[in-house]
Amino acid sequence: MDITLSVNSEIGNLQCLLVHSPDSGLGKVVPSKAQDWLFEDIVHLDTIRKHEYDYYTKILLYFLDPEKIRGRLEAIDAAAANRNFYKPDSPEFHASDKVIELQWLLAEVLEDKEIHSKLVASVCAIEGCTYQVQNRLQNYPSAELAKTFISGTSLEKELLFAPIPNFIFTRDIGITIKDHVLLNKPAKKARTREALLAKYIFFHHPFFAAYRENIIELADSNHSFLMPKEDDDRKITLEGGDIMVVSDHHLLVGVSERTSSEAAVSITNTVFKKGLFEKVSIIKIPKKRDYMHIDTVFTQVKRDVWVMLGNFSRKTVRHEDEDVIERILEIKKEEKIRILQFHKKCPDNPVSFDSLEDLLVDISKNDLHCENEVRFIYSGNNEFPYSSREQWTDSCNLLALKEGVVLGYDRNDKTTEAFRNAGFEIIHVKDLLPKLESGEMNVEAIRDTVILMPSAELSRARGGFHCMSMPLHRKPLSDK
Numbered sequence: 001m002d003i004t005l006s007v008n009s010e011i012g013n014l015q016c017l018l019v020h021s022p023d024s025g026l027g028k029v030v031p032s033k034a035q036d037w038l039f040e041d042i043v044h045l046d047t048i049r050k051h052e053y054d055y056y057t058k059i060l061l062y063f064l065d066p067e068k069i070r071g072r073l074e075a076i077d078a079a080a081a082n083r084n085f086y087k088p089d090s091p092e093f094h095a096s097d098k099v100i101e102l103q104w105l106l107a108e109v110l111e112d113k114e115i116h117s118k119l120v121a122s123v124c125a126i127e128g129c130t131y132q133v134q135n136r137l138q139n140y141p142s143a144e145l146a147k148t149f150i151s152g153t154s155l156e157k158e159l160l161f162a163p164i165p166n167f168i169f170t171r172d173i174g175i176t177i178k179d180h181v182l183l184n185k186p187a188k189k190a191r192t193r194e195a196l197l198a199k200y201i202f203f204h205h206p207f208f209a210a211y212r213e214n215i216i217e218l219a220d221s222n223h224s225f226l227m228p229k230e231d232d233d234r235k236i237t238l239e240g241g242d243i244m245v246v247s248d249h250h251l252l253v254g255v256s257e258r259t260s261s262e263a264a265v266s267i268t269n270t271v272f273k274k275g276l277f278e279k280v281s282i283i284k285i286p287k288k289r290d291y292m293h294i295d296t297v298f299t300q301v302k303r304d305v306w307v308m309l310g311n312f313s314r315k316t317v318r319h320e321d322e323d324v325i326e327r328i329l330e331i332k333k334e335e336k337i338r339i340l341q342f343h344k345k346c347p348d349n350p351v352s353f354d355s356l357e358d359l360l361v362d363i364s365k366n367d368l369h370c371e372n373e374v375r376f377i378y379s380g381n382n383e384f385p386y387s388s389r390e391q392w393t394d395s396c397n398l399l400a401l402k403e404g405v406v407l408g409y410d411r412n413d414k415t416t417e418a419f420r421n422a423g424f425e426i427i428h429v430k431d432l433l434p435k436l437e438s439g440e441m442n443v444e445a446i447r448d449t450v451i452l453m454p455s456a457e458l459s460r461a462r463g464g465f466h467c468m469s470m471p472l473h474r475k476p477l478s479d480k
Helices: 024-028 045-064 073-078 102-109 113-127 131-138 142-151 189-204 206-214 229-234 261-273 324-333 356-367 386-392 413-421 429-438
Strands: 014-019 099-101 174-177 180-183 243-247 250-255 279-284 298-302 305-308 338-343 351-353 375-378 399-402 405-409 425-428 449-453 470-474
Touching: 014 045, 014 102, 014 399, 024 045, 024 142, 045 099, 045 399, 045 429, 045 449, 073 429, 099 102, 102 142, 102 189, 113 131, 113 142, 113 189, 142 189, 174 243, 174 470, 180 189, 180 206, 189 206, 243 356, 250 261, 261 279, 279 356, 298 356, 298 399, 305 356, 338 356, 351 356, 375 413, 386 413, 413 425, 413 449, 425 429, 429 449
Parallel strands: 014 099, 250 279, 305 375, 405 449, 425 449
Antiparallel strands: 014 470, 174 180, 243 250, 279 338, 298 305, 338 351, 399 405
16 A cells, blocks of 8 residues: 655644664664764663563554554553564564554565665675675565664674664654655765665655655765865765754754755755745754754744753753853853755845744744744753753654654653643653553543653663654644
8 A cells, every 4th residue: 555645744643654663783782883873872672672662652553553552452561572563574563554664664675576686785785795695685585684684683693784773763764845755865874774775665665656756865966975074064964853844835954963064955955946845944053962953952842832952042041059150151152053044936045043942933923823922841941950961861852743742751850840831741651551541541632741751771872752753644734
């Protein structure tokens, strides 16, 4: 069957998304290679799977594909030891076409013998495998080959090449913009294989057959290979965490540690040429590991509510002792953000915004036609040092299941307090799931709620639920 590609906002009712459950490659990250593989620390795989990410899968299914889980929760939990419900190579796999597992899609693509052969050759080329290894992989069954491509481990339990532990951050392999898919161009070598696998999935899986003409790839300039390493901003690098579709006619593009200025220019010109948007706002944030993408700095909760990092606010971060001199010195250290908005009709006359809040208010008022006062929830309740601590653990990286209902980590206490003070209900997923199963609560009735997710290990991977999702279909905001 085909699926529908349609994303016109960040907060419309989520109908379909791409995810990837933590694979064995996460358990192979070693301290000496952690930063090369874009991790700050090693994580405990069993905890991430059974005690954290599996809750994410279950809550997504209740909201997007309840027939796969309703009435089965007790049996699924009872069989948690083997986790076959979550394994794409198991007959008991949920196989949802709403909560879609990337490894499942890759295995199906590899059933085609020609694609199987081409992808083996391509992966072996970029990973420097021997010809003998390449020949061996040609004989693998498709499901086993998909696991090997992702985890790096062969059928014989031999580590053939490095794992790709960042594959759980599916937003970064590509981003749905309206009925198009923009594929990434990773800045870091550790993500090269992810981009290759994603390309084969989108161009060859039957789910996307109707949209193959709508896949956007950004080409390098014809002189990019001559650029020195120090001139990285002239090269085209892109990750999906720097792209947000905020309305039918407005796209946000981040320039960050991972997405270059050259890529932002290319995206802007491409979407204008295709007639996809009337305006593009380019948000340039400091190239710091602390921020990484714009979705680590802010995400949308409702038409008139945003969560954001106070460092880029018109307000100052509050210190507990409110010492004036200390606060002034801290302000001087704050990094700057630059925002330019380009309009299709007059691209050579961009509009600038003095602060991130000014841009987000403009989106809420002029793009989404909000009549209410626009509200901001600040990371760490805008208190030092909690603002920075909780932004590091993705307090601003929330996924909207529908307008006003978001998933976030349970460790960000001050941010949770700020949501509660703003009138949001707070519920832990462990308390919510039994209520959904019993019928005491239903997803349609849930409003203005932060669903807290267990996060001791997941947060150490440096990405929240916005990062761990690639929405493929959201209902239009007018269609509730």
